[in-house]
Amino acid sequence: MAKPKIALYWCSSCGGCEESVVDMAEDIIKIKESADIVFWPGAIDTKYKDVKEMKDGEIAVCLINGSIRMDEQQYMARLLRKKSQIVIAQGSCAHIGGIYGLANFYTKEECLNRAYKEVPSVRNPEGILPQVKSKDDERELELSGFHDLVKPLDQVIEVDYYIPGCPPNPKYIVEAIMCILQNKSIPKGSVFADRKALCATCSRSDTKPEKAVLKEIKRVHEWIWDPEKCFLAQNMICLGPATRGGCEERCIKANMPCRGCYGPTENVVDQGGKFLSALASIIDSKDEDELKKIADSILDMGGIFYRYSLPSSLLRKRIK
Ligand code: SF4
Numbered sequence: 001m002a003k004p005k006i007a008l009y010w011c012s013s014c015g016g017c018e019e020s021v022v023d024m025a026e027d028i029i030k031i032k033e034s035a036d037i038v039f040w041p042g043a044i045d046t047k048y049k050d051v052k053e054m055k056d057g058e059i060a061v062c063l064i065n066g067s068i069r070m071d072e073q074q075y076m077a078r079l080l081r082k083k084s085q086i087v088i089a090q091g092s093c094a095h096i097g098g099i100y101g102l103a104n105f106y107t108k109e110e111c112l113n114r115a116y117k118e119v120p121s122v123r124n125p126e127g128i129l130p131q132v133k134s135k136d137d138e139r140e141l142e143l144s145g146f147h148d149l150v151k152p153l154d155q156v157i158e159v160d161y162y163i164p165g166c167p168p169n170p171k172y173i174v175e176a177i178m179c180i181l182q183n184k185s186i187p188k189g190s191v192f193a194d195r196k197a198l199c200a201t202c203s204r205s206d207t208k209p210e211k212a213v214l215k216e217i218k219r220v221h222e223w224i225w226d227p228e229k230c231f232l233a234q235n236m237i238c239l240g241p242a243t244r245g246g247c248e249e250r251c252i253k254a255n256m257p258c259r260g261c262y263g264p265t266e267n268v269v270d271q272g273g274k275f276l277s278a279l280a281s282i283i284d285s286k287d288e289d290e291l292k293k294i295a296d297s298i299l300d301m302g303g304i305f306y307r308y309s310l311p312s313s314l315l316r317k318r319i320k
């Protein structure tokens with residue numbers, strides 16, 4: 001009997017999500033015994049035309065990582081949706097927009113100017129920007145169109161399940177694929193991670209402040225952090241209270257605060273807003289000048305509170 005088919009694809013991606021597939025290590029063999037990987041541009045030589053030639057629904061499960069910003073990514077996401085029974089958004093970029101989503105604080109023109117004209121390492125005296133269509137001698141060249149906004153996968157196609165994280169925990173990739181291959185019933189929209197916030201499993205939660213204690217905010221390089229104590233109790237921003245657990249506290253164990261890559265917890269729409277509310281509840285001041293000083297010490301509030309989730313937040317982009 002033919003084995004079920006698996007596909008993997010990357011959109012605006014750094015490659016870290018592909019690496020997390022490789023990090024499944026010997027579990028890849030377990031998957032290989034139960035299914036055939038028929039499309040994976042990051043690892044095997046397959047072409048877009050191979051996907052086009054497949055029947056609708058021929059792929060049992062397709063994992064797509066990276067956010068969507070280009071015509072080509074949108075086209076491939078739609079094509080793979082048509083050809084797949086189940087689509088999983090893999091990693092923060094596909095799940096909630098990811099780190100590239102911070103580009104939504106800028107216009108498309110600002111992004112292109114910055115990348116192709118302004119950065120110190122670029123030499124572009126004629127100020128040439130990429131064009132969708134251009135001519136080089138006799139050849140006509142075509143590039144993929146660049147969209148106004150970065151989007152998570154479910155703003156472009158219907159998504160069945162999500163595996164969060166930047167990069168995701170490989171154990172959830174194995175779990176998600178095996179559950180589907182074994183026909184386990186999983187409610188649509190499920191997120192393969194914990195339901196509760198990271199603080200629920202964090203080894204430092206005993207020292208997490210319960211009342212207003214914060215008088216200042218420090219940055220990572222400004223202090224020597226006690227490896228046993230909650231970061232919030234040390235005046236350092238940690239997004240654990242507003243972030244879904246499941247990462248096995250990898251950053252916390254490396255003495256780095258949570259940056260929020262697992263996205264919001266169940267039933268929370270706006271991760272940044274939720275964290276702002278948690279932070280405000282432990283600031284120990286009612287004095288307006290002191291409060292302003294504390295707020296001003298957070299140098300990039302949007303970039304910290306919405307580092308991974310801006311495109312799927314209530315803000316979605318810069319509001320003028
Ligand atoms: S989620 Fe993180 S690891 Fe995956 S593609 Fe995006 S930036 Fe890279």
Ligand code: SF4
Nearest residue numbers: 199202230231238240
């Ligand atoms: S705020 Fe951060 S350090 Fe403190 S308990 Fe939560 S996850 Fe752990």
